[in-house]
Amino acid sequence: MKNEEKKQNHNQEICHLNPDSEIFFRIRAFFRTQHSPADFVFRTILLFSGIMLFLLILSIFCSLIINSMPSIKAFGLKFFTGTVWDPVFEQFGALPFVAGTLLTSFIAIIITIPFSIAISIYLGEFSKSGAYSGLLKNSIDLLAGVPSVVYGFFGIFVIVPAVRYIQIRFNIAPYGVGILTASIVLSVMIIPFAASLGREIIEMIPSEIKQAAYALGSTRYEVVRHVIFPYAKSGLIAGILLALGRAIGETMAVTMVIGNSNMMPKTIFAPANTMASIIANEFTEAVSNLHLSSLIEIGVVLFIVTTIISIAGKIIIRKFAVHIS
């Protein structure tokens, strides 16, 4: 009986409150619509900032296209198939740099995949809290924030001697710098990025599904392999794709360790140049118009490729989030 009385009282209280709160909400809503001049100004500022950003992207793209026109006109599609890059004779073919970018990014991704997936499974499923995983999480954030010049130094002082040692062992010209070195430095740079994305995705998997698997008598490995991995697969791929976007565009650290050769790379030990590193290396020295505009055309390609990759990655992640909810 007492409970019922309490309930009735409670209902009455709600009834009393309701009209008041409704007026309150109406007043607030009035100030929130365009009727208020302050609100109008505020909204306009926000909208303007948004439009500015969009215009910025558009103008970057347009200025790149306009400035690369001389090279586009001079070489056309041959620009991407030519293997000779000779500023003296004004012969510009970008294939060595396209190959350099593809090779370094590809090898970096190959190195990244096992590490990033292992770290994300460890942090997302095996050890969600605790001192060690806290340390690991913080290290990942720290690594993601290190400036790329510093990674370049790390490459020069650690990776280059290590690669040189391997080259001496296998009787290869011991440059030390080259595609493999750049790939290793790149992978060190993108592992934290891919791993923290992967961890977030694995943490999103509903615990009910994992519980169901454990209740059927699975071991942790079996749950990871048959439940978590198939579930998170698309998300993990997207994380790696976004990391790939970073690897393709990465400039400073790569320029420091890739060896800066404009020749077509023949082995993974050969010094080379990526699209980003050739721009960084030659932009200040480019005197002729055609040289400059060829470099800018490489910039256009870089812009388009990284945009496509990051959009694709984001679409996959969004699909994954919808799939989960």
Place this chain on the structure above:
Amino acid sequence: MENELLIVQNFYAGFGRCNILKDINFTVYQNKITAIMGPSGCGKTTMIRCINRMHEFSPGATYSGKILLHGEDIYSMNPILVRRKIGMVFQRPNPFPTMSIYDNVISGFILNGIKLQKQEKDKIVINSLKKVGLWEEVKDSLHRRGTFLSGGQQQRLCIARALAMNPDVILLDEPTSSLDPKSTLMIEKLLEELKQTTTIIIVTHNTAQAARISDYVAFLYLGELIEYGATKKIFTAPEHKKTEEYLTGKFS
């Protein structure tokens, strides 16, 4: 003749310093439905999770005492084998979303890496789905995702998944709490058929459900087993005052 299948002896469980279950003792009989009822937060779910050792997955889980299955303490057995012998169905239907209906039924075998012949698989899938009355409804869409089914169908799929492993006991943790009355009735009917071949322990906060389907009832209150006995007896002549108050709706 009633065979004792599962005996809970002096069982305590909790999280960290907080004790949830205190000195629980009861016996589950073979081919019977045992209901565990009680108000929210009384430890029903913890109790059932202790029976297949799922409780250990919760951080800070503690336990002591014995639970004997066929006379052997499950806490001295390999937990993975325990979970294969004691199946579980959860509050909310949770078929594996990356697997087809077919794969969901045999997911216990897939997960445990047990390789089966195609014919064996088919047999298990057909039998299990027929047992839960889902065969006629899904026989043409066995290779569609399990998540396409309705809530009630998904829950029956989860029961089929547990049955496929041919367990000694099936634990159901409020299996109908997220379902509509029609699906609830269907699952209750199904459980009564299933007890011919297996033993069922069901957690419910719905006393009417306990009265409808169970043979034995355990009433838990604040982590203590207040009363345990045949359903008829408990619902007609409860010994304990608390039980009577709960059954008459004095508190819930």
